[in-house]
Amino acid sequence: xxxxxxxxxxxxxxxxxxxxxxxxxxxxxxxxxxxxxxxxxxxxxxxxxxxxxxxxxxxxxxxxxxxxxxxxxxxxxxxxxxxxxxxxxxxxxxxxxxxxxxxxxxxxxxxxxxxxxxxxxxxxxxxxxxxxxxxxxxxxxxxxxxxxxxxxxxxxxxxxxxxxxxxxxxxxxxxxxxxxxxxxxxxxxxxxxxxxxxxxxxxxxxxxxxxxxxxxxxxxxxxxxxxxxxxxxxxxxxxxxxxxxxxxxxxxxxxxxxxxxxxxxxxxxxxxxxxxxxxxxxxxxxxxxxxxxxxxxxxxxxxxxxxxxxxxxxxxxxxxxxxxxxxxxxxxxxxxxxxxxxxxxxxxxxxxxxxxxxxxxxxxxxxxxxxxxxxxxxxxxxxxxxxxxxxxxxxxxxxxxxxxxxxxxxxxxxxxxxxxxxxxxxxxxxxxxxxxxxx
Numbered sequence: 420x421x422x423x424x425x426x427x428x429x430x431x432x433x434x435x436x437x438x439x440x441x442x443x444x445x446x447x448x449x450x451x452x453x454x455x456x457x458x459x460x461x462x463x464x465x466x467x468x469x470x471x472x473x474x475x476x477x478x479x480x481x482x483x484x485x486x487x488x489x490x491x492x493x494x495x496x497x498x499x500x501x502x503x504x505x506x507x508x509x510x511x512x513x514x515x516x517x518x519x520x521x522x523x524x525x526x527x528x529x530x531x532x533x534x535x536x537x538x539x540x541x542x543x544x545x546x547x548x549x550x551x552x553x554x555x556x557x558x559x560x561x562x563x564x565x566x567x568x569x570x571x572x573x574x575x576x577x578x579x580x581x582x583x584x585x586x587x588x589x590x591x592x593x594x595x596x597x598x599x600x601x602x603x604x605x606x607x608x609x610x611x612x613x614x615x616x617x618x619x620x621x622x623x624x625x626x627x628x629x630x631x632x633x634x635x636x637x638x639x640x641x642x643x644x645x646x647x648x649x650x651x652x653x654x655x656x657x658x659x660x661x662x663x664x665x666x667x668x669x670x671x672x673x674x675x676x677x678x679x680x681x682x683x684x685x686x687x688x689x690x691x692x693x694x695x696x697x698x699x700x701x702x703x704x705x706x707x708x709x710x711x712x713x714x715x716x717x718x719x720x721x722x723x724x725x726x727x728x729x730x731x732x733x734x735x736x737x738x739x740x741x742x743x744x745x746x747x748x749x750x751x752x753x754x755x756x757x758x759x760x761x762x763x764x765x766x767x768x769x770x771x772x773x774x775x776x777x778x779x780x781x782x783x784x785x786x787x788x789x790x791x792x793x794x795x796x797x798x799x800x801x802x803x804x805x806x807x808x809x810x811x812x813x814x815x816x817x818x819x820x821x822x823x824x825x826x827x828x829x830x831x832x833x834x835x836x837x838x839x840x841x842x843x844x845x846x847x848x849x850x851x852x853x854x855x856x857x858x
Contacts, residue, residue, distance in 0.1 A: 448512065448536040449822045456823050459534045463519040471522025472515065479518065486549045507542035507549065530759035530834075534826050543830070544802070547837025554843060577767040579717040584696060585669045587715065587767040592670035597818055599650070602808035607650035607676070610711040610741060611797040611846045620803050623796065627741070628656045628710075634739040634789060634850040635706035637662050644704040644731050646697045646724075647712030651677025657708070658686035665704070667695040697727050704731050707738035711846075713776070714743050718754050718769045721776070725783035728851070735855040738785065743797075743846050747772035764831050773847065780851055789850030794839050797846050801836035805829060 453460035463472070483490050483499040490498040491510045500506035511517060517537045520528030532538055540546045579587055603609060604620045612623030613630060631653065637643055639661030645654055648666035650673055657664045658681065668674055677692040697712075707728050716724045728738050745753075750772040761768060771779075777787050808815070808828060815825055838844035 449826065451535055451823050452821060455821065456534065459531050459823060462516050462535075463523045463528075468519045468523055472519035473522070475518045475522035476514075479521065482550070482553065486553050488546055488549045507540060507545035509538060509540045509546055511538045513537040527757070527759045527762055530763070530830060533830050534823050536826070543833035544805075544836040544840060547834050548840040549837075551838050551841035551843040577761065579715060579720060579767040581696060581698065583767060584715070587765075588669040589671070590766055591764060592668075593672045595818055595820075596650070596672050596676050598815065598820065601811040601814050601818075602804045603650075604803075606652040607680075608652045609649055611743075611793055612800045613793050613848075614796045614799055620800065623800070624652070625656070627793075627796075628653045630791070631708050631710065631739040631741060631848060632657055632660065632662075634848065635708050635737045637706050637708070641706055642704045644700065644702075644707045646700070646707065646709040646728070647715075648673055648677050648692050649710065651680045651692060653708060653710060654690045654692065655681060655684055655686065658684070658690035662689070662706075664690035665702075666690065666692045667697060667700065668692060669694065669696065698723060700727055700731050702731065703733045705733055705736050707731055707736070707740075709738070709740040711741050711743060713740060714768050714770055715765065716769075717767060718750065718771060718775065721771060721779040722782060725780045725785060729783040729785055729853055732853040734853060736853050738851040738853075739848060740851070741846065741848050742776060743770055743844060744773050744776070745770045745844060747774045749843075750775060760831070760834075763827055770844070776847075776849065780849075785851040785853055787849055788852050789848070791848040792845060793848065794842065794845040797839045797844075798836055801832055801839065805832040805836065808832065 451460040480498065487500055487504070487506045489500045489502065489504070489506045489508045491508060492498065492514060493512060513532075513535075516535075517529075517532040520532045520537075522528070524531070576583060577587060599609060600607065604624060606621060606624045606628075608624040608628070611627065612618075612620055613627035614623040615626055618626060635643070637657050637660055641657075641660075641662040643657050643662045643664045645657070645664060645666035648654060648668040651666070654664045654666040654677060666677070668677075671694065674692045674694055678687070681687045681690050681692070697716075709728070713721075713724060728740075732738060744750075750770060754769060773790075780787060808825075812825055815828075835844070839846075
């Protein structure tokens with residue numbers, strides 16, 4: 420098993436030693452490997468960091484006073500919600516360093532501070548939910564003009580064009596098949612399930628796949644294109660219906676896993692997984708399915724993505740896509756912003772809005788005939804993943820991932836869950852039809 424780098428490369432830094440926590444704290448601060456995590460190991464210093472930290476402290480206190488959260492400080496003081504309430508709690512171990520990080524790099528610094536062990540919460544998703552609910556008003560109006568000083572633009576090397584899309588995919592999906600197997604269910608589905616009454620995650624994932632295949636009209640004899648294979652669960656489900664499946668991915672490890680699964684299931688003659696960029700798709704199909712791949716496309720390439728789907732569909736054919744979305748104004752204002760998620764989880768990614776999706780699809784000659792919202796199901800999906808990941812922490816250690824990685828992955832899963840809980844993030848299944856008269 421080859422473990423790719425798990426953090427962006429920057430200049431080397433001095434190793435941060437293990438620091439004991441203050442009285443009443445449960446565990447020592449995690450040791451951070453500066454070779455793997457240079458920007459987590461490095462703490463902002465100098466007068467600029469001090470000034471920006473002071474500004475961040477003012478903004479943070481303003482935000483806390485308006486949110487239903489409780490903040491515990493090292494000296495025993497409490498900020499925010501009354502202790503008699505059930506508000507989620509944030510325990511800060513090193514407020515000075517945390518504020519310098521936030522003041523220097525905004526939400527990237529907030530996440531890196533968590534990775535460094537400078538703050539904790541045993542209700543992380545609920546805490547993030549509160550921050551997400553107040554995202555439009557957390558910064559005092561006089562200080563909003565300073566946002567531009569800490570917001571970074573996405574590196575040109577992460578732009579999801581033909582040159583960089585594969586490396587973006589590899590940096591996440593090729594970390595290790597065994598890593599993903601440590602928290603996904605037996606279907607290896609890495610997207611929101613669709614929960615029905617009494618469903619566990621496995622049944623909910625199959626329900627999700629079946630609905631997408633139904634919406635696309637996939638039956639025996641259907642020629643199906645899948646853009647974004649994942650680990651092959653949908654391809655297997657479609658092949659068992661009797662469809663001829665061509666699934667594409669840019670992840671070598673996903674292809675290897677999916678190919679093995681299809682061979683074991685005895686459907687490899689009718690279902691194949693190919694390493695291919697979606698822009699290189701040739702041929703015509705009766706149906707197209709794409710599950711949470713659009714987030715890696717980038718807003719600049721939405722028209723290319725939908726034009727590819729339209730060109731691949733025969734007249735009268737249907738497509739079903741599952742997409743994570745954000746409010747339209749946020750999609751536009753954050754289109755080129757560099758975030759913690761970009762830096763540590765999904766380089767080059769961008770979340771579209773419902774409006775961007777429907778307008779881009781229309782330009783390609785695709786009509787939206789169905790739209791199912793399933794954000795509540797993503798909350799349950801992410802919660803299950805995060806709990807399973809925590810339960811299997813020893814297995815993750817055996818795979819060669821350190822404690823900082825585990826904190827990063829936990830933050831990522833709970834951060835996402837909090838976004839869906841707040842309604843800042845949502846997920847839709849869209850059904851698209853290519854008119855029979857279209858070329």
